[in-house]
Structure formats: C-alpha cells, structure tokens
Amino acid sequence: MDWRRRSVLLFLAVCFLLRNQAAAGDNTWDLTEEEDSELERELKTLNKPYVKSFKDEYGITYDCVDIYKQPAFDHPLLKNHTLQFPKRSDNTNKVSIIKQTLPKLCPTGTVLIKRTTKEDLMRARKYAHQIQSRMQLLQAQIRDSSGDYHYAGVEFAAGQGPKYYGASANLDVFQLSGVSHNQQSETQIVLSKGAGGPKNYIDTVQAGWLVNPGLQGDDRAHFYTYWTSDGYQKTGCFNLDCPGFVQTSTRITPGMVYTLSTLSLTIYRDRFTSNWMLYNDREPVGYWPKEIFNNMADCSLVQMHGNVYSPFDEPSPPMGSGVLNQAKFTNIFLTDGQGNNRLPKNFRELNDLGERYYGVDYRVQNGGMFYGGPGGWKKT
Ligand SMILES: *[C@@H]1O[C@H](CO)[C@@H](O)[C@H](O)[C@H]1NC(C)=O
Numbered sequence: 602m603d604w605r606r607r608s609v610l611l612f613l614a615v616c617f618l619l620r621n622q623a624a625a626g627d628n629t630w631d632l633t634e635e636e637d638s639e640l641e642r643e644l645k646t647l648n649k650p651y652v653k654s655f656k657d658e659y660g661i662t663y664d665c666v667d668i669y670k671q672p673a674f675d676h677p678l679l680k681n682h683t684l685q686f687p688k689r690s691d692n693t694n695k696v697s698i699i700k701q702t703l704p705k706l707c708p709t710g711t712v713l714i715k716r717t718t719k720e721d722l723m724r725a726r727k728y729a730h731q732i733q734s735r736m737q738l739l740q741a742q743i744r745d746s747s748g749d750y751h752y753a754g755v756e757f758a759a760g761q762g763p764k765y766y767g768a769s770a771n772l773d774v775f776q777l778s779g780v781s782h783n784q785q786s787e788t789q790i791v792l793s794k795g796a797g798g799p800k801n802y803i804d805t806v807q808a809g810w811l812v813n814p815g816l817q818g819d820d821r822a823h824f825y826t827y828w829t830s831d832g833y834q835k836t837g838c839f840n841l842d843c844p845g846f847v848q849t850s851t852r853i854t855p856g857m858v859y860t861l862s863t864l865s866l867t868i869y870r871d872r873f874t875s876n877w878m879l880y881n882d883r884e885p886v887g888y889w890p891k892e893i894f895n896n897m898a899d900c901s902l903v904q905m906h907g908n909v910y911s912p913f914d915e916p917s918p919p920m921g922s923g924v925l926n927q928a929k930f931t932n933i934f935l936t937d938g939q940g941n942n943r944l945p946k947n948f949r950e951l952n953d954l955g956e957r958y959y960g961v962d963y964r965v966q967n968g969g970m971f972y973g974g975p976g977g978w979k980k981t
Pocket of ligand 1 (some may be wrong): 680
C-alpha cells in the first residue's frame with residue numbers, strides 16, 4: 602500500500618471509531634459536519650465563561666456565571682437593560698411553606714446556570730415542534746379530546762374587569778414514574794395577555810415542573826420556565842435555551858432537577874421596573890424583562906393546570922401524582938393593580954377528557970385546586 606492509500610484507510614478507521622463512540626453516548630452520529638459545527642457555534646454563544654463549574658448528583662453540569670455576562674443580555678432588545686437585583690421576598694401575605702432551603706451553589710455576583718450540552722440542543726431540535734404545541738395556552742389552540750394533548754386545571758379570565766398583575770400558588774411536585782421516553786407530564790402556571798389573538802400579540806410567562814425523558818434526558822421532575830411574545834411562533838423558549846429570561850438566583854435555575862416536594866411560585870409585574878418577577882417561596886429566581894414583550898403591561902388570563910402529551914400509540918401518562926385529584930395547587934392568589942392578593946372570582950375548570958383519566962376540583966373559598974390522575978387514555 603502506498604502512503605496515500607494507507608492514510609485514507611487510517612482516516613476512515615478513525616471516522617468509524619469516532620462515529621461509534623458518539624453513537625454510544627447519544628445520537629451525534631447522524632449529524633452532518635455542517636450541523637455539528639452549527640451546534641458548536643450555538644453552544645459557544647449560549648454557554649458563557651464561568652467563575653466556577655460543578656456537576657450535581659445527577660451528572661448535570663452547572664456554571665456560575667457573572668450576573669452581567671449571562672446569556673439573557675445577548676437579546677438585542679436588552680442592550681440597554683438595567684439589571685434588577687430582586688430582594689428576597691418579605692411578602693408576609695404569603696405563608697412560607699417550604700421548610701427546606703435550597704443550598705447556595707454559586708458565589709455572590711454570579712448566577713446559577715445549567716450548562717447547555719450538544720445533546721440538549723439535539724433533543725430540543727428533535728422535539729421543537731412538539732414543545733411549541735405543548736406549551737400553548739389552552740384556549741389559543743382548538744383542542745378536542747381526541748388529540749395527543751390533554752389537560753385538567755382552572756383558568757381565570759379578567760374579561761371586562763380589572764386586569765391582573767400577578768399570580769401565585771404552591772404546587773405539589775412529584776417524582777412521577779410511568780412517563781415514557783416519548784411522553785410529557787407537566788404542571789404549570791401561565792400568565793398571558795392577548796390570548797384571543799392576533800398571534801403576534803400573544804405574550805406569556807410560564808413556570809412549573811415537568812417530566813419529559815425524551816427532552817430532558819432523564820425521567821426526573823425538572824423546574825422550568827417558558828415565555829413567548831408572538832404566540833409561540835418565533836420568539837421565546839424553554840428555560841435559558843434562548844436569550845430573554847434574566848437569572849438572578851444562586852440556588853435555583855430553570856432546567857434543574859427539582860428535589861423539594863413543593864414549588865411555591867409567585868409571578869408578578871414589578872410596579873417600579875415593569876419586569877415580570879419569578880419567585881420560588883422567598884427566593885427570587887429571576888425575571889422576564891419588560892423589553893422582550895410587546896403586549897404585557899398587565900395580564901388578562903391566568904391558567905393553572907396539569908397537562909400531558911402522548912403519541913397515539915401509547916396510553917396517556919399520569920398527571921400530578923398519578924392518583925385521581927391527589928395533587929394540588931394551594932394558596933392560589935391573583936394580584937391586583939395595587940399589589941394586593943385577591944382570591945379569584947371568575948374561574949372556569951378545564952378538563953378535556955373527564956374524571957375517568959384526570960380530574961380537577963377547584964375550591965374558590967380555600968384557594969385550592971386538586972387535579973391529576975392516572976391517565977391511560979388511548980385513541981381508539
Ligand atoms: C440603546 O440606547 C441607544 C442610545 O440611547 C439607542 O440608540 C438604542 O436604540 C437603544 N437600544 C435599544 C435596544 O433600546
């Protein structure tokens with residue numbers, strides 16, 4: 602063999618080895634060279650230089666990034682944004698029910714950010730259209746019970762009355778089993794404006810927990826956030842997958858495995874900055890800056906619900922705890938223009954399949970909602 606031939610063979614052998622090695626880890630092998638370098642470029646812009654980096658007990662890597670150098674500030678509309686340092690909540694209206702405190706994981710001046718991996722990006726691409734559809738407002742899309750998406754929860758519409766400026770509730774969190782690789786089970790609070798359309802003016806902020814092995818890469822319950830400013834078309838994303846959400850916490854960050862049994866969410870529009878703040882109990886997680894929205898001076902529709910997605914060839918997965926009406930939202934409040942918590946007056950229960958699969962039971966007087974169930978619905 603001449604040297605040319607030998608080097609070609611060597612090259613092929615190396616390619617073969619690399620390909621197999623990659624295949625063992627994930628599906629990197631089916632990327633073209635071009636796609637691969639595109640992902641690498643994307644990773645470089647998403648992942649910022651860090652002061653400290655570590656892995657959690659589940660093998661997920663986190664970075665402690667200078668608060669001023671976080672990915673949010675790559676958003677073109679945030680060029681002149683003034684960072685808001687939220688304080689730990691002294692909102693005494695709300696009973697603190699989380700007994701455990703999440704540990705501080707990053708040094709002061711930095712924020713906790715889940716590092717995006719190539720596998721994360723590939724999974725996000727693979728599931729992109731499904732994510733978009735699963736995140737949507739319940740009424741923004743015509744849903745019928747024969748679809749691949751089901752829900753049980755409650756909505757509060759402002760109608761002609763005063764708009765809302767915030768919402769809060771304590772959500773039970775379950776390490777739910779029985780959600781397959783292709784399925785999702787999720788519980789969330791959604792604040793929105795412009796739900797009736799046109800799409801370009803549907804703005805939302807969303808937070809909750811979900812189990813989605815295909816997307817997350819594991820079957821644990823993850824804390825997540827979502828936003829859009831054009832009805833889920835081109836803007837917005839999950840977590841910090843795109844610039845927008847400003848992270849301020851050193852303890853909790855979108856995308857992380859959530860180990861406590863309660864997520865105590867408060868979302869409200871700050872009266873001085875107009876940013877949409879997100880708290881877990883007394884801990885400020887971060888905020889959605891006002892600049893990224895085009896129609897969110899207040900909020901006209903709040904939804905709180907569990908929802909599930911399943912491909913038609915599998916029975917629908919469990920929701921909530923997996924037991925009928927066992928999971929709950931407690932201390933449900935909406936916030937008015939003066940910053941006062943109000944028990945909602947107008948509500949509508951939403952349940953597309955009925956109690957045989959998933960239930961919902963909202964009790965106005967004690968501000969609680971029981972929901973969820975075992976699932977098992979299958980298209981016949
Ligand atoms: C930022 O400020 C500059 C100078 O005032 C202005 O020209 C520019 O339009 C602003 N950019 C944004 C995105 O607001």
